[in-house]
Amino acid sequence: MTENDARPNMTDPVGEALRGLALGVAREVAVAPSIQLRARGARDRRRMRIRVPALALTAVAAVVAAALVIVLTLSGGGHRPSVTPLNPPSAPPLASQLSTVGGTTFVSYNLNQVITRSPSMRVHSSTVSYPVLGANEDAIAFGAGNTWVLESTTPSGGPAKPLGGPDRSDCGALVRIDSSTMAATGTLSLKRCPLALAFGDGSVWVLGMQIGTPGYRLTRVDPANMTVQASAVIDGGARGGTPQGDTGAKNLFVATDDATATAVVQTAAGASQVITLDAKTLTTVGSVTIPQARGQATALAARGGVAWLGTDAGWLYRIDSRTGRVAGARQLGAWVHSLSASRRAIWMTIALPSGKPASAYPGLDTLELNPTTGAVEHDTGLPLLLAATDPSSDVWGIFSTPRHGNYIARIDSGTRTVAGITSSPSKGSAFTPDTIGVNDGAAWIINTNLQSLTKVVLVR
């Protein structure tokens, strides 16, 4: 045996390290059903069968066309024939990772591939700067021709100046923004720190709290003259003992639907409590406390007599708005990042336990749920961080990756694929947008780190 025929030394540390690396990767690879690859192989073969004669025909046609051009040019007339390019070969499918949670298997596409392969879209974006609050998805609302946001009027040290008037003793303000011009057309200062808002039943609804003051206050505001129509202190237990800074702001929500308002607050023990109120009288219709083992509230949406609540343990709750009682619950993923309701569907973004931060597979997925039952109608595989929709089913979302930065994407709600993508004004994971809302063909993005509100409109 010559030296060239020798097999590798199996005790060589370099060889051992390489084999360990290959084995480690192999262990974590999910095997997708082979039927997809067989279908793809068969499709490629059919394409080849069509393409080879098509190329030959194209070549013959090109020769004939060239000859024709020469003849016509020499004879002094005619025009250049137009050449239709062959369709480019379709791109290979996106690499994906499978994760199973609670008996359901989710697909999550390679984030970098989704971003680099998505078509870019032409948008017009405008940004205004002030200390806008964006604790969660419910930090923006639309109604009465305006966009509604909250701002902090306490000194933040940031560069942006608040719009909320001279009374700096108040904790925050509700701000009315003209949806067309983005100009602030009104503010209402609020003593209890406003943390969540919604628009429904012709009014703006603001949920607020104050450290050291028991209970939460739900305030109903007239959108035309910015005055308080009604308010009620709702349960949640005494928050007086809450340490400074630990407000649980990101876990507070309000949503409205038909004749009810749903507020999510925290009990004294720190559990999420869902309180359903009659919109006219502000009396409590029903109240449920989410078991702490099922996590804290991280998202809320309401439509069609149902309030949908997501938690940081991946649970999705269906709450009957007429009774305020739990109508169903199931685990979808490891964390619910956002919930948004259109007339046709509930859009939900989740985190999966297999995800690794700052990687091609951050473990994010976007689901389209049945608006009545909550069943997963489509697992899009899109690794969106946040998704938002409006009653017309216009769906937008945010992709965030340390390598590529932040992107705003418009989702084709028919094909559940990315219709267009544009880079967000904010770069870097530290500046990932906090809130996205959709209204009348525009996406609105709140970035609390940048103290900015951005409106993105598709240029058609």
Add this chain to the structure above:
Amino acid sequence: MGDAEAYSDFYERSYSAIVGQVFVVTTDRGEAEEAVQEAFARLWSRWSRVSRYENPEAWVRRVALNVAMKRWRRARRGDQLVQDAHADTGLVSEAATTGDRLDLIAALRRLPASHRQALLLHYVVGLSVQEVAHEMSTRLAPVRPGTVKSWLHRGRAELGNALSSQEIEDD
């Protein structure tokens, strides 16, 4: 066993292992998975022939490596996707998150693709130098055993340095 069943059985048995092997060359799991999926898709239309080969897995690996190399060359001509993927340690697989693995991958990335491929075929797949040369040769560019030995020597030295520096740090 029908063709579809035999194909599925082979796919399920070998897919993960081949992805792991191709990863040694791409150093990116997404790229490795794409290349191997493409190879398996091509395999289906040739299954009746390739399934009779002594080692169909070698055929899939070779096609996957060709696909990966083609994509890598395209990337060098300006396709941002793969360039970004290679530059981004975030794309390193879960198996590569420990310090020594990251060092190993960083060292692999410093090597030319041909060196990585030779290291894979010799140390992971277990081919002899002669077989590696045969496997990597094309009609237009034959590879001699002496060249493979040189690639293995340089590759081994680079990876050896990365591993030994890790041992020193660990101490």
